[in-house]
Amino acid sequence: MAEFDLKRVTPLEWAGVGAGALAFIVSFFPWYSVSYAGFGESLSAWNTGFLAWFSVLLLMAAGGLVLAPHFGTKVDRLPLIWLVLAAVATVFILLRWLTLPDDGGLGDLGVLGDSGFESGAGFGLIVGLLLGIVSTVAAVLTFRAAPKPVTGYGQNPTVA
Incomplete structure (x- = not known):
């Protein structure tokens, strides 16, 4: 097993790891x-x-996978996997927000009278969405910087 070295973790990787860890923490806050x-x-x-x-x-899975190579575990196509996990998570959080029952602002406009009814997204959901965006952006930047296989006509892309 490889030794873990904090200095070898890039800032973009820290963004992915941090987003996964903080997503777990804010999952217990009101969504x-x-x-x-x-x-x-x-x-x-x-x-x-x-x-x-x-x-x-x-x-959380994306954050764990980003750290895995630093512990000696090889993860093929890590930037792509990270990008897919983070993007799907971000879309799911956004869809959850859009599909939450809401008064549509009617309580704020007085249409319901002074009923005192209010509902909507909580702090955890908003922060969760921001964390998903951070992880997705870091994954996109990492994916764009990742070396691409060079192949010519008639060559097998899996053979180096």
């Missing part, structure tokens, strides 16, 4: 909140549905 007449309830990512909790797992 959806409802309040009525001063009484409120909130749900974490683990109670908000598949799109929420699965996206957290995807970001």
Whole structure:
């Protein structure tokens, strides 16, 4: 097993690892909140549905895979795998936000009267979306910088 060296982890890799770790932490914060007449309830990512909790797992997996080569585990096509995991997680979080039950701002506009009803995305969901975007951007930059196989006409791309 290879020795782990903090100096060999690039800033982009730290972004991916940090996004995965922080996604786990904010998954316990409110992702959806409802309040009525001063009484409120909130749900974490683990109670908000598949799109929420699965996206957290995807970001955590991406962070773990980014660290794996630093512990001596070879991961083929790591930049591509990281990019797919982070992008899918980001899309899932965005879809979860768009599909949450919401009063549509009617409580804020007074259409419902002064009912005191409010609902919407919580702090955890907003931060989770930002973490997904950070991981996706870092993955895109890493993918673009990764060496591409050079092949000519009639050559097998798997043979170096």
